[in-house]
Amino acid sequence: MRLKAVSIWCIWFGYLFVLSLGVVREYKFNVEEKAHKPDCVEHVVIGINGEFPGPTIQAEVGDILHIAVTNKLCKVGTAIHWHGIRQTPYLGSIKFNIKDAFDHKSPPDNYSSNYDIFKPPLNPSTNIGNGVYMFQMNRVVDLILQNANNLAEKKSEVHPWHMHGHDFWVLGYGEGKFQPGKDDRKLNLKNPPFRNNAVLFPHGWTALRFKADNPGVWAFHCHIEPHLHMGMGVVFAEAVQQVKNIPKEALACGLTGKMFRNSSKHN
Ligand SMILES: [Cu+2]
Numbered sequence: 001m002r003l004k005a006v007s008i009w010c011i012w013f014g015y016l017f018v019l020s021l022g023v024v025r026e027y028k029f030n031v032e033e034k035a036h037k038p039d040c041v042e043h044v045v046i047g048i049n050g051e052f053p054g055p056t057i058q059a060e061v062g063d064i065l066h067i068a069v070t071n072k073l074c075k076v077g078t079a080i081h082w083h084g085i086r087q088t089p090y091l092g093s094i095k096f097n098i099k100d101a102f103d104h105k106s107p108p109d110n111y112s113s114n115y116d117i118f119k120p121p122l123n124p125s126t127n128i129g130n131g132v133y134m135f136q137m138n139r140v141v142d143l144i145l146q147n148a149n150n151l152a153e154k155k156s157e158v159h160p161w162h163m164h165g166h167d168f169w170v171l172g173y174g175e176g177k178f179q180p181g182k183d184d185r186k187l188n189l190k191n192p193p194f195r196n197n198a199v200l201f202p203h204g205w206t207a208l209r210f211k212a213d214n215p216g217v218w219a220f221h222c223h224i225e226p227h228l229h230m231g232m233g234v235v236f237a238e239a240v241q242q243v244k245n246i247p248k249e250a251l252a253c254g255l256t257g258k259m260f261r262n263s264s265k266h267n
Contacts, residue, residue, distance in 0.1 A: 024066060028049075092251040098259065107133060120149050132235045132236070133237070163219075168195065183205070215239040
């Protein structure tokens with residue numbers, strides 16, 4: 001059987017559930033500061049169980065991982081970020097046209113034009129949704145990320161936005177509220193930098209462009225992990241019907257998991 005290695009980069013408290021016929025593997029991680037020289041100069045770094053980089057989790061396909069993480073940092077909260085694990089059923093749900101796995105109505109393309117980005121939001125309640133932006137193959141997508149005020153007066157934070165599955169062109173940045181018809185004339189369409197991370201400055205905007213030419217389902221999110229977990233992220237699905245065989249591990253949960261157990265037509 002194939003062993004899968006999963007590297008831990010950041011920390012969160014949680015459990016990972018995977019459709020399983022395998023064994024339960026228990027891990028306990030203490031997250032704490034330690035002195036280390038990752039670039040030959042001693043720094044205080046964040047380690048796990050005294051190690052930097054952190055330990056490797058090893059599991060076989062179908063195992064269940066129980067990971068208890070204890071934050072022993074003195075002053076800050078922290079978050080865990082998993083790479084290499086497919087946690088959403090979106091890919092299989094879209095590919096196999098499972099209608100009730102998520103809201104198929106597209107999320108909104110814009111926000112209210114009278115939103116005052118310099119004031120705390122009038123409605124501080126979170127809107128919850130699981131819709132997906134769906135794009136046909138080779139569609140060119142322009143994004144304006146608009147920052148706004150926090151819940152506290154006169155406060156706005158930096159957000160580093162990161163896209164999976166793509167690099168994108170950074171067409172420009174600006175202060176205040178993006179003004180269509182004015183700010184878009186100043187965008188750099190000749191030689192914009194090509195990145196997969198871009199900063200969204202406080203009370204400012206960032207303009208990005210990418211071409212939907214990579215069939216799959218991709219996250220686009222703020223890379224400050226607590227912000228992502230609070231909802232600062234969206235999902236893009238591109239030409240999913242052009243994705244060929246989906247690995248069975250990607251179909252392990254939710255309705256796609258049930259379908260996987262009842263059918264073998266995806267292989
Ligand atoms: Cu953020």
